[in-house]
């Protein structure tokens with residue numbers, strides 16, 4: 276159900292509402308290293324508990340708005356991920372209890388300046404400057420869900436093609452921590468509420484974005500097959 280067109284929410288205005296949601300985005304939580312093969316491809320250990328970080332809401336890039344490559348990075352990567360939207364307050368709930376709070380699902384690109392992230396990792400600093408830049412939280416329209424079971428959340432599939440070439444494909448069955456488990460984990464540390472969205476981690480196959488790239492995502496969720504297209508550009512007005 277399309278409720279609030281993204282074009283009514285100009286870039287950089289506060290409290291933006293993605294297509295398919297009836298409320299604006301409040302917090303953006305992200306999960307790192309939630310697929311074994313992706314953890315390995317970047318030389319990281321497979322985590323024993325979820326790796327969590329956040330992005331500012333100013334990073335939102337909705338629908339067909341282009342992903343903008345910043346001038347101070349020369350290696351910006353795509354990370355295709357399933358994104359869930361929380362529809363009510365959630366505090367200290369089990370993976371079963373949180374199922375009724377999962378209101379909608381989308382796909383998104385956790386855009387990452389890999390060169391900057393590697394520098395930050397070396398210095399043991401937070402990743403915000405590599406993952407929280409403008410347009411670095413790209414997001415497809417959401418579809419609302421009808422209280423699927425935990426098992427249902429484990430059979431989503433998604434894939435990304437860039438300029439017609441398949442680059443990344445994932446299955447939620449291959450997650451280290453399932454989507455309900457992640458939401459439960461977060462709820463024991465933060466008070467989640469309506470408008471919080473969660474990027475749930477990327478499978479292996481991440482790689483660079485170049486100006487002019489056209490991204491096409493195909494995904495299957497709860498019996499529906501969907502596509503989402505976006506593109507990459509540079510913002511020369513930011514260069515100094």
Ligand code: MG
Pocket residue numbers: 305306307354356385474476477
């Ligand atoms: Mg990611």
